[in-house]
Amino acid sequence: MKPKKKAVYLLWLLPLFFVLLLIGSATAYAAMMMSDEKANLFQIGNLQTKVKEIFTEPATIKPNESVIKKVTVENTGTVNQFVRVMLHPEIRLESGESTRLLPSKIGEEVLLDLNFTNWKFGEDGYYYYLNVLKPGESNAAENLFTEIKLKNDLGLEYHKAAFSLLIKVEAINCSQYAYRDAWWQGDTPSSGVLQAIDKQLAEKAE
CATH class of the missing domain: 1.20.5 (Single alpha-helices involved in coiled-coils or other helix-helix interfaces)
Structure with a gap:
């Protein structure tokens, strides 16, 4: 039992x-x-960026005639930043209710005096600023470009077209490899211009 x-x-x-x-x-x-x-x-640092430009919009832009356009990126936050910029030119011809987009590639129809000393153009379509942008500072002395013009021998269809340039700016803090996570999905470029950009940014990361 x-x-x-x-x-x-x-x-x-x-x-x-x-x-x-x-x-x-x-x-x-x-x-x-x-x-x-x-x-x-x-509490984390404040990451803010402001775009300023010196530009007087003309009524018309004549082919091969330079127009002053200085775009400055300013760090209005509280932490050091890495910056990249994408430029999207657009030339559109409007007729009644229809709109036709004309070729407007940078270096072909659209000409810029690009600064390749302080910036590099990556394979992903972005221009990368190679220096650290500190709080309260701007890259006014190192603008990506300062003037813009249209190619001289554009076709007649361009004469009544409207031109615009969209500028997209992205910033990320300078902590070690944060730019890789934010811009390249955590990957480390192993070739091309992006590899050179990565090397220069890595040397200045915190």
């Missing part, structure tokens, strides 16, 4: 053992959640 009583006692202890396990698991999970909440309370 005694062995049977021991077996009964063990059966009663098993549910209690599982309850204790569940309480222990719940306690550990709650501790992990509290840790995550505390991590979210840390």
Whole structure:
């Protein structure tokens, strides 16, 4: 009879053992959640960028005639930044309710005096600023370009077309390899111009 009583006692202890396990698991999970909440309370630096330009829009742009257009990127935040810029020119011909887009490639129909000393053009279509932009500072002395003009021998269809240039600016903090995560999905370029850009930015990362 005694062995049977021991077996009964063990059966009663098993549910209690599982309850204790569940309480222990719940306690550990709650501790992990509290840790995550505390991590979210840390204040991070303010990352803000402002684009300024010196540009008087003319009524018309004649082919091969330069127009002054200086675009400056200013760091209005509180942390050091790396900056990249994408330029999207557009020449459109409107006739009634229809719009026709004409070829407007930089270096062909659209000519810029690009600064390749302080900037590099990557295979991803962005121009990368190779220096650190500090809080309260701008790259006014190192503009990507300062003037713009249209190619001289454009066809007659361009004479009544409208020209615009979209400037897209992106900034990221200078912490070690943050630009790789934000701009290249965490990859490290192994060839081409992006590899050279990565090398120069890595040397200036914090």
